[in-house]
Amino acid sequence: MEVKQQVAVITGGARGIGRATALELARQGARVVINYATSRKEAERLVAEIKAQGGEAVEHQANVASLEEAYGLVERALELFGTVDILVNNAGITRDNLLLRMKEEEWDQVIEVNLKGVFNCTKACLRPMLKQRRGRIINISSVIGLAGNAAQANYAAAKAGIIGFTKAMARELAARGITVNAVAPGFIATDMTASLPAEIQEEYRRRIPLGRPGTPADVARVVAFLASPAADYITGEVIRVDGGLAI
DSSP: OOOTTOEEEETTTTSHHHHHHHHHHHHTTOEEEEEESSOHHHHHHHHHHHHHTTOEEEEEEOOTTOHHHHHHHHHHHHHHHSOOOEEEEOOOOOOOOOTTTOOHHHHHHHIIIIIIHHHHHHHHHHHHHHHHTOEEEEEEOOTHHHHOOTTOHHHHHHHHHHHHHHHHHHHHHGGGTEEEEEEEEOSBOSHHHHTSOHHHHHHHHHHOTTSSOBOHHHHHHHHHHHHSGGGTTOOSOEEEESTTTTO
């Protein structure tokens, strides 16, 4: 399943699932470009950790909601490594609120980062991938995009949109050797979920058949599989990593 010497761009790569994905792909030999929006120190520490383990990594600040900055991110990868083989669209935010109370900017911010960001970064990666007739695009959706959740209409809409985008791109790009798949994590122990009220966290744990929250590494291993030659014949798929939460 190794991805040795391939170049992977990971958005939202400094923390949580993105961080675990960067570590896993680097462990398997990929050269990783770690995108971050605000977490500079975390990104720098992660790059140092990967280099200390003998890997290749670089950090790059970009707001994925900006098409111009998305192109800048990909251009940095091309300047340093000459190509982009793997794109992991992981960057995401939450602005939870009941729809009656949800502000327009709370809707717009989540859609712009979580959904438009996937469009922007995918578009920015297409030329190098099409030129080499090879590529892996892996989009991080969520079980919320499959099942919905109260007070998360913006997040659910964005994550459901990612699934539709994944399937459309899988059809559009298959003939050029580019696969496009999505991973839908469930309740994963990250900084984002740690900020939830204790009673909501306990309710999620109660509903998970496997009896525990997932870890970022649980998701990262699936991403690495989809990036590897073992997934050559998989495209347009949505893989839940949720301990059975959405059964």
